[in-house]
Amino acid sequence: MPSPADARGAAMSAQLIRLLSLCLLALLYIFFARVLHSVWAGVPRVSAGGARRRSRARAGTRGGGNVVRGQRPGWLPGRSGGSWTDAEPAAIVVCSPPEDKGxxxxxxxxxxxxxxxxxxxxxxxGYSSETHARLFRRGEQHLLEDLGSTNGTYVNRRRVRSATIVHLGDQIQVGATVFEVMS
Incomplete structure (x- = not known):
């Protein structure tokens, strides 16, 4: 016949096992929540955000978005004379890597x-993100915006922290790829 101490010990160990299993279950839920958060944070939101931006633009609220930091035209070494602001940017041309140049x-x-x-x-x-950057038009200006990339986006070797105006001759770096803004 089991003694009352043995019965209390068995009940105590059953309660302890139940408590430990609930703690393990809670930790498992926390782990899965963190994994899902990491996965969702890495999914590009450009298509939905881009659609929202376009619908806002159609609704007439285009100018009220990001703070725009203007930059002077990018005068690069070896360039001379003339104002690049007279012509409008029409394309970006790959400068490097060499296999894509031009x-x-x-x-x-x-x-x-x-x-x-x-x-x-x-x-x-390999140094660019799935959806790394966006060039868009606001009025007569073209702006460059980093879309939360890991390695950053650069205009004339300066990191883009908010929507930045790009001019003819500016160099845009996305990952290891360098573009030049041309007419």
């Missing part, structure tokens, strides 16, 4: 750049 990509109203097949300018560049 490839021309026209600037439409909204151009996405990245590794994803959904981008307008698809890069074969």
């Amino acid at each position: 490839r021309r990509h026209p600037l439409d109203d909204d151009v996405t750049i990245g590794r994803s097949a959904d981008c307008d300018v698809v890069l074969d560049d």
Whole structure:
């Protein structure tokens, strides 16, 4: 016949096992929540965001978005004379890597750049994000915006932190790929 101490010990161990299993279950839920959050944070939101931006533009609220940081035209070494602001940017042309040099990509109203097949300018560049950057038009200006890329987007070797005006002759770096803004 089991003693009362043995019965209490068995009940105590059953309660302890139940408590430990609930703690393990809670930790498992927390783990899955963090994994899902990491996966969702890495999914590009450009298609939905781009659609929202375009619908806002149609509704007439185009100018009220990001703070725009203007830059002077990018005078590059070896360039001389003339004002590049007279002509309007019409394309970005690949400067490097050498195997893509000279490839021309026209600037439409909204151009996405990245590794994803959904981008307008698809890069074969391990240093660029799936949806890395976006060039868009606001009035008469073309602006460049980083879309939360890991390695950043640069205009004339300066990191883009907010929507930035690009001018003819500016160099845009996305990952290891460098473009020049041309007419």
